[in-house]
C-alpha cells in the first residue's frame with residue numbers, strides 16, 4: 001500500500017514542562033489532497049485522460065545501442081500517474097496537492113530531553129499523487145522534535161538540575177541554613193562551617209524525572225562565594241580587624257585614603 005512522507009516540526013518547552021510533562025500546540029503545514037479536484041489535478045467538470053506517452057502504463061521502455069539495452073523508466077509525461085490532465089485544476093495547478101496548515105495538540109512526556117522527538121502516527125503527508133491521486137493509503141508520521149529552552153537559574157545535566165548558588169564569605173565561613181529554589185517548593189540545605197567555593201550539595205529527588213522510569217534526578221547545588229563590591233564603613237572596619245587577626249600581609253590601606261593619595265600624587 002502506498003505510504004506518504006513523514007514530516008518533522010519543532011516545539012519549544014521549558015524545564016517546568018519537562019518536570020510534569022505537557023501538551024503542546026503544534027502548527028505545521030503539509031501537502032494535502034486538493035479539495036477542489038479530490039487529488040486528480042483536473043479542473044472541475046473535466047477528467048484526467050489516459051497518458052498518450054506511456055499508453056497508461058506509467059512507465060516507458062527506452063532502448064539503446066540498436067536494441068541491445070532495454071531500460072524501463074518512469075514516464076516523463078505523467079510521472080507515473082498513468083493519466084495526464086489537459087484542463088488543470090486552478091486550486092492546485094494540476095498537482096492534486098495543496099499546502100494545508102494543521103494544528104494538533106501533542107502530548108509531551110515528562111523527562112524528555114532536548115532534541116528528542118515525539119512521533120505522531122498518521123499525521124504526515126498522504127501518499128504522493130503519482131502513487132495514489134486520491135490520497136488513499138497510509139499517511140506518513142509527524143515527528144515533533146522537542147527543544148528545551150535554557151532555564152534562568154538551573155542547568156540540566158541529564159536528569160539532574162545544577163544550581164550555582166551565590167553565598168557570602170561569612171555564610172561559607174560560619175555556616176548557613178539556605179533556602180534553595182527548585183522547580184517545585186524551596187528546599188533547605190545546611191552549608192556547614194568552613195565550606196569552600198565550589199562545594200557541592202545535593203537535594204536527592206529534586207531533579208527531573210527519567211523519561212522511562214520516572215525516577216527523579218537530584219538538585220545539585222554548587223556554592224559560589226561572592227566578594228562584596230562595596231563595603232559600609234562598619235563592614236570595612238570589621239574586615240580590617242579580621243585581616244589583622246589573620247595577620248594577612250599586603251592589605252592595601254583604606255580605599256578612600258589610598259586613591260586620594262594617588263590623586264594628590266598625580267596632581268602634584
Ligand SMILES: [Zn+2]
Nearest residue numbers: 034037089092
Ligand atoms: Zn486541485
Ligand SMILES: [Zn+2]
Nearest residue numbers: 051054075078
Ligand atoms: Zn505517462
